[in-house]
Amino acid sequence: MKRQDTAALLLGAATVLGFAPFGLFPLPLLTLALLFRMWRKAPTPRTAAWLGFVWGLGFFLAGVSWVYVSLHDVGGMIAPLAAFATLLFCSYLALFPALAGYLFRRLADNTPRPLRDAFLIAGLWTLAEWLRGTLFTGFPWLALGYSQSPPSPLAGYAPLLGSYGLAFIVALLAALLGFGWRRFWPALLVVGVIAFGFVLRGIGWTEPVGAPLRVVLLQGNVPQSLKWDPKRLSLSIETYLRLARENPAQLTVLPETAIPLLFDEVPREVLRELAVGGETLLGVAVRTMQGGYANGAVALQPGGSSQGYAKSHLVPFGEFVPPGFAWFFDLVRIPMSNFTSGPPRQPPLALAGQKIMPNICYEDLFGEEVIRALPEATLLVNLSNTAWFGDSLAQPQHLQIAQLRALETGRPMLRATNTGMTAAIAPDGTVAAVLAPFTRDALRVEVRGYRGITPYGRRGNGPALLLALLACLATLRGRRKSL
Incomplete structure (x- = not known):
């Protein structure tokens, strides 16, 4: 395995620490920022897809290893078969970050543009997570938004946009950190989004x-x-x-x-x-x-x-x-x-x-x-x-x-x-x-x-998915104009 593949695998496994019971909610911003930089530098869409797959394999093998427990320890399946079934299941789940990586590298042009690239990657990540939570009855476990439960300031966005909206925001902030942390406007946007989350946390939507x-x-x-x-x-x-x-x-x-x-x-x-x-x-x-x-x-x-x-x-x-x-x-x-x-x-x-x-x-x-x-x-x-x-x-x-x-x-x-x-x-x-x-x-x-x-209770996942689609379409429209 190449050094970059090993790094992607370890980054995926480390991302699990952002979820319960560890609760290191800022960590996914860092691990995804590094993954997105790998995607941006990948020579081909296939390379980006492979890195996304390896990241996903590390993430799901570390995060849903309890599938093995249910199959072997409780269900009585023989250990080698239970291990293979767990690996196969996690490999299926890893296809979704691989898809996001492939499409990002395929759609982004060769000239780095931090804001545009960040919105594209946030939109693609959100749509890939929604697809994972929908196909074959869906498996949205460890969706990125769950890492931002309280006390994360980003939890304030949940009553507005739900868990998929939170995934969009986390992916957006991670991409801004990965692509443009030294630039003024991306850094300002990161600070503004987090600050507004603190404001939203103080709103009581119900009584x-x-x-x-x-x-x-x-x-x-x-x-x-x-x-x-x-x-x-x-x-x-x-x-x-x-x-x-x-x-x-x-x-x-x-x-x-x-x-x-x-x-x-x-x-x-x-x-x-x-x-x-x-x-x-x-x-x-x-x-x-x-x-x-x-x-x-x-x-x-x-x-x-x-x-x-x-x-x-x-x-x-x-x-x-x-x-x-x-x-x-x-x-x-x-x-x-x-x-x-x-x-x-x-x-x-x-x-x-x-x-x-x-x-x-x-x-x-x-x-x-x-x-x-x-x-x-x-x-x-x-x-x-x-x-x-x-x-x-x-x-x-x-x-x-x-x-x-x-x-x-x-x-x-x-x-x-x-x-x-x-x-x-x-x-x-x-x-x-x-x-x-x-x-x-x-x-x-x-x-x-x-x-x-709440706004989410009234409109469901629609606004978050629309936001993700618009982020992708706006990026593609901007790319066509530049050609």
Whole structure:
């Protein structure tokens, strides 16, 4: 491997330190600035694409190595095959920064122009990330904008432009640093963008509504290896009943598939006991009208009535079988791996005086899907089971993703998880309270619902994508004029 390739690989791996749990949010500006300089100096578009691929390989192998844990440690796939599958997956993800590098070097002329090149590269990077988050149901994990959760001053842009808009800003600033840090106008623009982020952080886009609500979020910490063992069913039931009894509240929230049964198979006395002290939101699989089953959340109320939510954005290979891949499930042990998706638009649940919109595990990666419940929803609740990923970076990374969803919507986000990280996130994206991962405990918090709507909540990803497109088109138009 050439020295430049090694540098790109290490820069990609180092960029992961900008994300949770490390939180070195200025670091991606530096690592991307160096990558973009490599692209600018690359002799051909193919060389730039290769550098982008190598950077992406380092980035994703370091950042989503927990895929190996889910396949081998938990799923039971043999180690060599799990390692190869992880490498293949990360190689696929690395194609997107490679695409951005190729197009940049292909479209930029040979005369360096810091401002124009910076806007082109920001637009291309943003569109490549959006493509990664869309193709084949999407995988926007470690999207660049997530690195700028609070306390980053750039977090102030999230209610305006969402995570893809943040990606555009980070890529723009990185390119300005890489191409024109010695020049006045690029340096001034960097300072101005960061300063305006501080101003935006002080704006409250939404306002509280209703009385404070006492909530308890339960974290059972039931090992994945035991959870689906029929002989250990009592372990899950007894764990959550004890936590609920010891921590009464107006609203009790249990994580995704907290009780590993279909809802109609759960003993009625268990449901009654869970709902005795107040109202309960239970993560549990539910039967569908078509005869299948959905990954769901059921709201239990003391009178016996219930409302439900069915997860609509399913995880390929984890919750449904992509066409032609039935053989994959002969290699791993994944219980309940063929869920039916729920409808894309579902009404919030009326619970404890609030309108609560659940999202289940992976669904909170997709900001434009979460905002479908706005402005009706006053409170967001995520139910997750990340025991599949062991003691890895997945838990703090997922919490950071939830911080962006709170910022984008101007709503509190509550997270009830099996193994971590169970937390309460304020509308400004700060983590108000969190349980230590891999502990059996209950998080007691007091929250208020919020009403109103942020600019992102109203328009979604459209403005960020339009900004990216305009940045690319303006650059191309300027290039044609100079020819």
